[in-house]
Amino acid sequence: MPFTPTTAIVTGSDSGIGKATAVALAEAGMEVGITWHTDSAGAEATAEEVRAQGRRAVVAQLDLTDVPACGDVIDQLADELGGLDVFVNNSGTGASVPVLELEYDQWRQILLTDLDGAFVCIQRAARRMVAAGNGGRIIAVTSVHEHQPRVGSGAYDAAKHGLGGLIKTLALELGQQSITANTVAPGEIATPMTGQEDQDPHEVSRPGVPLGRPGDAREIASVIAFLASPAASYVTGASWAVDGGMLQMGPHAGSHLTSDDWRQG
Numbered sequence: 001m002p003f004t005p006t007t008a009i010v011t012g013s014d015s016g017i018g019k020a021t022a023v024a025l026a027e028a029g030m031e032v033g034i035t036w037h038t039d040s041a042g043a044e045a046t047a048e049e050v051r052a053q054g055r056r057a058v059v060a061q062l063d064l065t066d067v068p069a070c071g072d073v074i075d076q077l078a079d080e081l082g083g084l085d086v087f088v089n090n091s092g093t094g095a096s097v098p099v100l101e102l103e104y105d106q107w108r109q110i111l112l113t114d115l116d117g118a119f120v121c122i123q124r125a126a127r128r129m130v131a132a133g134n135g136g137r138i139i140a141v142t143s144v145h146e147h148q149p150r151v152g153s154g155a156y157d158a159a160k161h162g163l164g165g166l167i168k169t170l171a172l173e174l175g176q177q178s179i180t181a182n183t184v185a186p187g188e189i190a191t192p193m194t195g196q197e198d199q200d201p202h203e204v205s206r207p208g209v210p211l212g213r214p215g216d217a218r219e220i221a222s223v224i225a226f227l228a229s230p231a232a233s234y235v236t237g238a239s240w241a242v243d244g245g246m247l248q249m250g251p252h253a254g255s256h257l258t259s260d261d262w263r264q265g
Contacts, residue, residue, distance in 0.1 A: 003135045003178065003230050005085035009033035009077050011062055011121065012091030014042030016191030017141060020221035021088055022046050026053040028225055030086065033077035035062035037091065056081070064091055064117025065109060071124040078128055086228040087125035089118050089140040089163075094156035096265050107155045114159035119166060126174060135178030137228045140167050141220070142183045144243050148250065152265030164239055171237030180236035182227050187243025188214040208253060210245030 008025045012018040014036035022032045023046070032050045034057055036043035047057035058080040062073045078084040093113045095106060122138060129136030146164040149157045163183070170181035187209065190201040201214040223242050226232055241247050 003085075003233060005030055005137065005228060005230075007031050007033075007078070007081040007083045008086035008088065008228065009035070009074060009081070009084060009125065010088040010090055011035045011064075012037070013046050014039040015046075017186065017189060017217045017220045018088075018090040019046045019049075020217035021090060021224050022057075023049045023053070024218070024221040024225040025086065025088075025228060026050040026055040026057075028229065029055070030228075031056040031081050032058075033081055033084075034059045035073065035077070035091070037061065037063060062091065062121075064114075064121070065112040067112060067116050068120045070117050071120040074121050074124040075128070078125070083132060083134075084125055084128045084136070085134065086137045087122065087129075087139070088224060088228070089122055089138075091118070092141070092143075092159075094153060096152040097154075098152055098265075099154035102154060110155035111159050114156065115162045115166075118163055122166070122170070126170065126179065129179050130174070130177050133177070136174075136180075137232070138167070138170060138174075138179060138181040139224055139227050140164075140181075140183045141224070142185045142239065144185050144187045144241060144247055146183060146185045146239060147241070147247060150265065151263060167239075168237050175236060180227070180232065182232075182235060182237070183239040184220060184223055184227070185239050185241045185243065186215060186220050187241070187246040189217055189220060190214050191217055206244070208246075208249060209243075210248060213244065215242065215244055 008030045010022045013022040013034040050057035142160045145157045146160040167181045167183050
């Protein structure tokens with residue numbers, strides 16, 4: 001039977017990329033599980049947009065630092081949905097602190113959220129897909145910092161590098177079950193995390209990005225929706241940079257910077 005996804009869970013879907021992804025998957029015909037950490041109102045607003053597409057939405061609070069119990073939330077949502085075909089690990093956090101000033105507790109909080117909790121939830125989702133025997137899609141939202149570091153982002157960089165490696169391993173281990181595993185690595189996106197929630201990215205200048213602007217959350221969601229679709233059946237173990245060309249600028253940035261300001265993050 002061809003893979004035809006009807007159920008999905010998107011973590012951190014109360015705003016930004018997660019919200020746009022939940023709506024995009026609903027538009028593609030899926031019932032959607034929505035999670036929130038601190039913004040219950042945002043999650044309910046996402047649920048209303050999903051329902052406006054004629055699809056069912058179920059909502060739950062998820063704290064990725066509560067490991068391994070956070071996996072129970074994934075099982076609960078999958079039970080409510082009646083299955084799980086697509087799992088999008090979108091939740092994440094970060095901080096701008098030089099490594100030499102980074103407190104261990106802050107390091108652990110970021111790693112717990114971005115890597116440990118992500119592992120638990122992805123593992124629960126994958127186990128359900130294997131047991132169902134219908135194939136599946138696992139998609140993790142990482143960052144361009146899955147591939148290149150940034151000053152002040154030591155814990156975030158480490159977590160996103162690790163998450164990217166985990167997804168590649170899952171691609172190897174789950175291929176025989178027709179479950180694909182990929183990452184989507186956004187650049188600067190106009191979301192609450194970057195302080196640009198209500199800003200039109202087309203009106204913001206970013207000379208150092210080939211496309212000249214930040215991205216829109218819906219531009220990330222459209223790539224995730226493709227990876228979740230039957231059309232992406234032969235795509236696995238890949239990391240999709242959706243960054244306006246940012247990752248291509250390494251040598252150019254290195255030769256054209258005119259001050260040491262970048263050292264401050």
